[in-house]
Amino acid sequence: MSQWPDTRILDLLGIELPIIQAPMAGATTSAMVIAASNAGGLGSMPAAMLSVEQLREELKTIRQHSQRPINVNFFCHQPPAADEQRARDWKNLLAPYYRELGVDFDAPTPVSNRAPFDHAACEVIEALRPEVVSFHFGLPEKSLLDRVKATGAKVLSSATTVEEALWLEQQGCDAIIAMGYEAGGHRGMFLSDDLSSQIGLFALVPQIVDAVKVPVIAAGGITDARGVAAAFVLGASAVQVGTAYLFTPEAKVSASHHKALRTAKASETAVTNIFTGRPARGILNRVMRELGPMSDKAPAFPLAGGALMPLRTKGESDFSNLWAGQAFTLGVELTTAQLTRKLADEGLAKLINR
Missing domain, CATH: 3.20.20.70 (Aldolase class I)
Structure with missing residues (x-):
């Protein structure tokens, strides 16, 4: 028993x-x-x-x-309806990162699904x-x-x-x-x-x-x-x-996620919508700190991640979600x-x- x-x-x-x-x-x-x-x-x-x-x-x-x-x-x-204006506004918000990393801003935006x-x-x-x-x-x-x-x-x-x-x-x-x-x-x-x-x-x-x-x-x-x-x-x-x-x-898990889980401080998680368009908790990184973890410009779930995908090829840890709960340490x-x-x-x- x-x-x-x-x-x-x-x-x-x-x-x-x-x-x-x-x-x-x-x-x-x-x-x-x-x-x-x-x-x-x-x-x-x-x-x-x-x-x-x-x-x-x-x-x-x-x-x-x-x-x-x-x-x-x-x-x-429910899969979201297409909103081309919101998608453009979101990608324009990320434009400085495209320029900094030398990523082609005009290339088609990948689909995050x-x-x-x-x-x-x-x-x-x-x-x-x-x-x-x-x-x-x-x-x-x-x-x-x-x-x-x-x-x-x-x-x-x-x-x-x-x-x-x-x-x-x-x-x-x-x-x-x-x-x-x-x-x-x-x-x-x-x-x-x-x-x-x-x-x-x-x-x-x-x-x-x-x-x-x-x-x-x-x-x-x-x-x-x-x-x-x-x-x-x-x-x-x-x-x-x-x-x-x-x-x-x-x-x-990616190399950057693996490192963050083992080196970040206990206070360094936040709920964010910028990676997918829906609130999720992860370890803070550059894009979360600079844009703020929650953004009303992020496209509806699950589309927000598409514009971030090309940036990850040059700056993985800065532009990838690092999901973790508050007790990760x-x-x-x-x-x-x-x-x-x-x-x-x-x-x-x-x-x-x-």
């Missing part, structure tokens, strides 16, 4: 440890997912930056090396049947969600407010990921675009726990056993950990399997011995 004080997520998802490796688009690899699941946690494959063919191949690879439950994560945003969950992605889920499917920025339309649930997959989604958690529960989510303001990467907010509505994890988790009947997963700023134990004390049934996995050898150099077990073993020990 499990010694964890709340086993609802373990029972719901069929996993041994209440540790969910967060799906981090661009950084998560199939090797990370395999290692996290085989260690007893829940490995999560992000699909937003993969084509349908790539997603299918990644899931096949994972299945070849693990028969444990896995999670596949999708974005649920994140794919939302759609019919084609749903067909992959129906064919390969992952045990868990999670969503970011709300949920897909009901017909698609019904098809996902018909496969037997458990459905999770992120809530950044109590109101979002209640909405997700009403739409049939099996568990809620309570995403605190500390979390790295894109905010999961979807009922409001007002950043002042965002709540820290310690305030958010108990309020969501009290508001919904389904189990709650705590996410944001959890990097070591202390965070795991604290989440359970606050009423969570599991934790979702992202930034700590960026320190593992299975993570795919607590990251340690371990393999994915070691980290998963360490978080669980030491977190449980703190709960039992407190």
Whole structure:
């Protein structure tokens, strides 16, 4: 029998440890997912930056090396309407950097894209049947969600407010990921675009726990056993950990991201929209400092990154997103399997011995 004080997520998802490796688009690899699941946690494959063919191949690879439950994560945003004037204004704001770095300003602007969950992605889920499917920025339309649930997959989604958690529960989510303001990467907010509505994890988790009947997963700023134990004390049934996995050898991060994670100061993260057009937390770099982390000129998600792409070829660290949560300085150099077990073993020990 499990010694964890709340086993609802373990029972719901069929996993041994209440540790969910967060799906981090661009950084998560199939090797990370395999290692996290085989260690007893829940490995999560992000699909937003993969084509349908790539997603299918990644899931096949994972299945070849693990028969444990896995999670596949999708974005649920609406693709924006074209706004050529806003795109021109944004690129003009970046023009000084083009001149400084000798980048051709008049060349066509690359397209920065994140794919939302759609019919084609749903067909992959129906064919390969992952045990868990999670969503970011709300949920897909009901017909698609019904098809996902018909496969037997458990459905999770992120809530950044109590109101979002209640909405997700009403739409049939099996568990809620309570995403605190500390979390790295894109905010999961979807009922409001007002950043002042965002709540820290310690305030958010108990309020969501009290508001919904389904189990709650705590996410944001959890990097070591202390965070795991604290989440359970606050009423969570599991934790979702992202930034700590960026320190593992299975993570795919750029040289500049790798360096920033290991050298930046604890206070040097901010929520920014300039890399994608949607608020996301990352380590401060030159373009965030000089333009300000939030800009009303940034094109709608996910288009803002296109004009930055050519600049990265000459100044990667200055113009690339360096996603990280606020507790990134607590990251340690371990393999994915070691980290998963360490978080669980030491977190449980703190709960039992407190």
